[in-house]
Amino acid sequence: MTGRVAVLKAYGGDFELREYPVPEPEPGAILIRLTRAGVCGSDLHIWRGEMKEVYGGLPKDLTFGHEMCGRVAKLGAGVSVDANGAPLHEGDRVTFLYFFPCGRCPVCLRDEMGSCPRKARPNRVAGTPPYFNNAYGDYYYLRPGGFLFRIPDEVSDDIATPANCALAQVLYGLTRAGVRLGDTVVIQGAGGLGLNAVAVARDMGADRVIVLDRVGARLDLARAFGADHTLSLAELTTPEKRIQAVMDLTGGFGADMVADFVGYPEVVPEGLRMLRGGGCYLEIGSIAPGNVFSYDATALVRGNTRIVGASNYSPWALGQALSFLRRNLARFPFARLVSHVYPFAAINDAFREADWQQRGNDGLRISRAALAMTD
Ligand SMILES: [Zn+2]
Ligand SMILES: [Zn+2]
CATH class of the missing domain: 3.40.50.720 (NAD(P)-binding Rossmann-like Domain)
Incomplete structure (x- = not known):
């Protein structure tokens, strides 16, 4: 079985969709079939090449994306609950942290996991096993120790997608x-x-x-x-x-x-x-x-x-973000925060149009794009 990953070859250029083998989750890991991925302002910065100083020059093949949600495709041995202790099964709708606080350093021990200096970031070089390390792909491989939360039934995928970032x-x-x-x-x-x-x-x-x-x-x-x-x-x-x-x-x-x-x-x-x-x-x-x-x-x-x-966040904040959404669904128009949803295969259109809207002198960009990974 294979799945697609969007690979960027040149800053500001086109992504190419490449097939990679879908891995079996090791003990403690979770394989997720993504349903949505967001195009965030920082993704546009990366795409344009404005984050070179942070991430280094463009590797041969760049893959990224960090806002996402999906369904549990396969649980590795030993995984039975989410980060809140709720039972977890294949098919459950989930979201998760896209970075990995170490949990074992003086900063984490001060209850500041969001500031962990050792936190592992996603591997952005395409083709690095387990291949599905970022949001712009059919799958996501959540390594052991990742923080994953079930999405409340009332909260749609579109509304849940920016929860793990913004x-x-x-x-x-x-x-x-x-x-x-x-x-x-x-x-x-x-x-x-x-x-x-x-x-x-x-x-x-x-x-x-x-x-x-x-x-x-x-x-x-x-x-x-x-x-x-x-x-x-x-x-x-x-x-x-x-x-x-x-x-x-x-x-x-x-x-x-x-x-x-x-x-x-x-x-x-x-x-x-x-x-x-x-x-x-x-x-x-x-x-x-x-x-x-x-x-x-x-x-x-x-x-x-x-x-x-405030950069990133401690894991509790994602759990709280989901409760906040459930509690306030009728109060605030969250659906208006995502203005355009593109099929994954149209990722190049999504980036070009989001970029154009953000740069446009009319300044009319009032919300953002997302990708539907299963369309
Ligand atoms: Zn973001
Ligand atoms: Zn730490």
Whole structure:
């Protein structure tokens, strides 16, 4: 039996679908038949070659993709429950971490598995056994020690697909930053991460959520995800005006928390100035290297400012992300976060169109693409 893997030969070019033998799971491993894979902003960065410094030059044959869900095809010996302790059977719908905290280092022992310096990342060189190491393939081979969760029946594959990246990371970040009941939270950027953050902040008990973006359609969506106030960069054209708008909405004191989901370094000093004394700035948006900003360190001291970064997440966050989705299915329009679903065989169209939409000067990209692996 063989399955397809999408292999990239040149940055910005076409993928080629290659067949590889489907492996038998070793003891402790799980073979998953993927049903969906997401095209995330960081996948577009990799495809364009903007992550070369992180991942090295293009290997001969690159394979990647990290947002996905599927069904258990085969359980290795000794696997009978998911990471929550729920019984696991072949055919169950599942999602899982795409990285592997070691669980045995001083960082993991401090309950910081999301920051594990030894965490293993997926092998991105195509043709490396067990072949199915990433999302853009018919199968995924979850090695022993991976963290896998059953997807609640009520949560569709389309809605569950970004849970193991955007949603889990947002939930982890807001928890690390310490959102509390009654907080006023400012979200910079209403893309996929920012919209998830609006809904999660709401669910965590934020009293008011203020969202900034340039695109009206995104701000509309932010309101559907629970934003109380939306501030348009098209109308508030300078940082001073936007900072003033936040101050006006907070009685002149500033927000308890400001979170960056934009990824341009200029937004950081602006967001820091929107904080109240003792407030917290959460940085999640910057993923490509070189995002340098400048700020007066004395202002951080005088402001008793906390700054929290969040990359990846600890395994609990994915379990919580799935409960969050089940709990809020009727409350927020999660289905609107995936705008285009392509068959796996059309992966080249999916990347080109997602790239075009993201780069387009109209800035109208309000949501994202996904691949249906079984169509
Ligand atoms: Zn992602
Ligand atoms: Zn570790």
